[in-house]
Amino acid sequence: MDASTQDPLLLLRQSIASGSSIRPTTSATPDASAPEANLAQATHLQFTHPSLVSIPIDAPTRFVSNEQPVDLRSIYFAWLNREVAIPEYNASATKLNEELGGAGSVHKFAFVERLDLITWLEGASEESEYIKPLAGDKGDAAGAATAIAAGAGTKTVSAGAKGGSGRGTLDPRLAQIYNGERKMGDRNSVLRGIKPTDFSHIRKLAAQFLSKKPNSQVNPSHPQSLAMNPKVARRPDPIILVSPSVSSILRMSNIKDFLEGGRFREPDSSSPSMLHITRNLKEIDPTRPTRFILVDSTDRFKPETWNHVVAVFTTGQVWQFKTYKWRDPGELFKHILGIYVGYRGMAVPEEIRGFGHRVLATSIDKPDMTRFRDREVVETIWKAIESNMRARGWRRDAAPTAI
Known part of the structure; x- marks a missing residue:
């Protein structure tokens, strides 16, 4: 499988959950017999689950620290040292950075970042405020459903049709499900009918529910003042x-x-x-x-x-x-x-x-x-x-x- 279609964070989490082998190597080609290298010399990280694939060890991941993506080497190093005390972890990271020279550097996670990362990799949490969602999490299914609706329900979806994000071919089983769906229309036809409808008066009714504080005043004429679809924060662990x-x-x-x-x-x-x-x-x-x-x-x-x-x-x-x-x-x-x-x-x-x-x-x-x-x-x-x-x-x- 092409390494470009794989998400490094998801591969690492799946490999940890399955207990499969994760090896740093100097080989860009997936090879189960490739010798293991230390992190200072390794150029790729080889996974065996769910398939044999090698990912560049300096590849950026969806974990963001200080608005910058953290590389795969730093993520894997933090996982290897998950049980190590913080002073020892920092000393090991400094030593590895010295061995890397100018070839790269290991990111030192803040306490809360490290805790959040390890919790997510272990599978104890399904979400993280530092990990961006996959770009195709909703795009593939939405794109395929839109294509089916446009075909008025009379045309079948080819198993080789591209998904909405262009990441690969549509799964044959998913295509079969889509072919059996009934066309229900889009949100415009459901909400608005045959002519445009003005819903601006709803803002006045919603203002009392969307304000952050019970006594705060919300100006209905400014939509940006309304907390539309606010993200529900997960309660931190004591x-x-x-x-x-x-x-x-x-x-x-x-x-x-x-x-x-x-x-x-x-x-x-x-x-x-x-x-x-x-x-x-x-x-x-x-x-x-x-x-x-x-x-x-x-x-x-x-x-x-x-x-x-x-x-x-x-x-x-x-x-x-x-x-x-x-x-x-x-x-x-x-x-x-x-x-x-x-x-x-x-x-x-x-x-x-x-x-x-x-x-x-x-x-x-x-x-x-x-x-x-x-x-x-x-x-x-x-x-x-x-x-x-x-x-x-x-x-x-x-x-x-x-x-």
């Missing part, structure tokens, strides 16, 4: 910050088991840069589980990212907050719920008590004891998080714009 301190009993290596499974185990040396967990929050969204993002670094946060942080796990060490939007603990916990988890029988640190009632202090049994009380502590933590989220403005389809 974020929980985990303490990066080695003295914390809850770290990135064990907090997922604790919050999602309700059972504590001692932390180990593993340190994923990002985790996802789900939780049913009936007061926020009774229809579906809410997905949370867990991170222990804010290096790549944008200012608006802080509006989505719902909890901060802390040991009381103030150096944890030096990269936060609010470095002073007293100010930080006015905006975000603080959580401290220690061992039962041990005194709560003086620093935690000094932070006041805005930090939830809880305790669990030591590792050598039975774990039947872990679930009770976890439920207490989730109850506090849910209550705080509801107070801050989290809803089924909305998130706070400021905290």
